[in-house]
Amino acid sequence: MSSTSEPLDLAADPGLTEGWRKDAKVVALISAVHFVSHVHIMLLPPIFGQVREAFGVSYTDIALALTAFNVASALLQTPAGFLVDRIGPRAMLTAGLIVGAVAIAIAALLPSYWAFIIAYGLLGVANTVYHPADYSILSATIDGKRIGKAFSIHTFAGYAGSGVTPAFVIGCAAIWGWHGAFLAAAVLSFAAAMLLVVAGHVLPKWTRKAAPAVKQTDHKVGLDLLLSAPVLRNLFFFLCLAMANGGIQTYTVVSQQALHGTPAAISNVALSGFLLMSALGVLLGGVVADRTPHHERVAAVGFAFTSTMAILMGWVAMPGIVLVLVMSVGGLLNGMIQPSRDMMVRAVTPPGSFGKVFGFVSTGFNLGGMIAPLTYGWLMDHGRPQTIYAIVVAFILLALVTAVTRHKPQGSPAWTR
Incomplete structure (x- = not known):
């Protein structure tokens, strides 16, 4: 069958230093962009209560902003992936950052609640470019022996952005x-x-080259590729992660206060510990991902610890220092999963299709992001914060089953190639 999109030819600039120096420059710049994209994602949760009071609405009403963000991303992220493969990732990244800046400014400057919701929808449009563009550049550029570490540094930067955002936002506010x-x-x-x-x-x-004719036995591309069982399995895996992390990242502060009377300041410190230790875990996970083909085993260990963390948060009234410790350890193990997650996607992606595949499976994050805020917000409004943690645990276990039962592609780990 013939390709539905023209392949990328990402040829290195001859002026760039070969080897790891070139890789380091590329990873550094893409990671900086990923850092900012996670600031966008975590901008609202630390001041959820302030924004809700400012508009005089319910938790569910404010959660609609996050749903608008994720609806826009879910609808447009796969088309954005196709665009990345066609017109180039650098232009898409630059446009996404500018659109994101405009959206956030509109949310801040216009007094209307509905303008706030629409602005968050526009921010969701901006969000569509990051995963397909970032992973397209990294997968096509970085040496195979270092790709796991490159993924981990990229993901680390995103987690670092999430981790510093609560303090940044609260300080500015x-x-x-x-x-x-x-x-x-x-x-x-x-x-x-x-x-x-x-x-x-x-x-x-x-540069774009003419798409060559390919045989029926060649790698599937386009919609056939996206709807194949391995890619759909990764889509569902990302959905489970989004449902689990959505409960922890967005509702830790308000749910811990409602369940155990934990002061917001302590819960915010615990949440920052979770996010920052997740970032450290990502770096450790990158080393592991480059040295084993058994990425599902790494995921299993991480999920075992994060599910334990969620159970403790939902059913045990922990002193502040213990809550911070539990969430920090849970974050470390949660972070170690992420590079293996990316390697599982890369293992089922043919060359030239990284933008569309990573864009498509990342839609799982947005589908979860559409469901999670409204579901958890409704539970908070109806006095059922403990149910949030029950749902979180359920989706962690679903993600675990999805990872350990996946088809394992034949081949050696990246470090042996």
């Missing part, structure tokens, strides 16, 4: 109010776009 916190995030997004414009020459150049 204390000085300028939540509107000022949003505007500071908009400035950061625009600055990242300018960084791509100025320093983007370190990225591989993109």
Whole structure:
């Protein structure tokens, strides 16, 4: 069958230093962009209560903003992946950062609740470019012996963005109010776009070649590839992760206060510990991912610990220091899963299709993001915060089953190639 999109030819600029120095420059720039994208994702949760009070609405009403974000991303992320494979990832990344800055500024400056919701939908459109563009560049550029580490550094940067955002947002809100916190995030997004414009020459150049005819036995591409069983399994895996992480990342502060009377300041420290230790876990997971083909085993260990963490949070009233410790350890093991997650997707992706496949499976995050905020917000409004943790545990276990029962592609780990 013939290709439904023209393949990428990401040829390295001859002026770039060969080997790891070239890889390091590419990873650094893409990771900086990923950092900013996670600031966007975590912008609202630390000041959920403030924004809700400012508009005089319920938790479910404010959660609609996160749903709008994820609906837009779910609908447009796969088309964005096709665009990345056709017009190039650098242009898509720059456009996404600029659109994100505009969306956040609209959310901060317009007083209407519905303008806030629409702005979050626009922010969701901006979010569609990051995973397909980032993974397209990394997969096509980084040496196979270092790809696991490259994925881990990229994911680490995202987790680091999530981890510092609560402190960043709360600090800015204390000085300028939540509107000022949003505007500071908009400035950061625009600055990242300018960084791509100025320093983007370190990225591989993109040229489009005519698509060659391929035989029926060649790798499937386009919709046939996206609807294949291995790719759909990864889509469901990402959905489970989104449902589980959505409960922890968005509702830890308010649910712990409702369940155990935990002060918001302590819960925010625990949440930051979870996110920052997740970032450290990602780096450790990258080393592991490069040294084993058994990525499902890494996932199984991580899921065992994160499910234990969620059970303790839902059913045990822990002292503040214990909560911080439990969430930090859970975050470390949660982070170690992430590079293996990316390697599982890469293992079922043919060359030239990284943008569309990573864009499609990342839609699982958005599908979960559409369901999780409203579901968990409804449970909070109806006085059932403990049920949030029951659902989180259920989806962790589903993700575990999905990982350990996957088909294992034949081949050696990246470090042996």
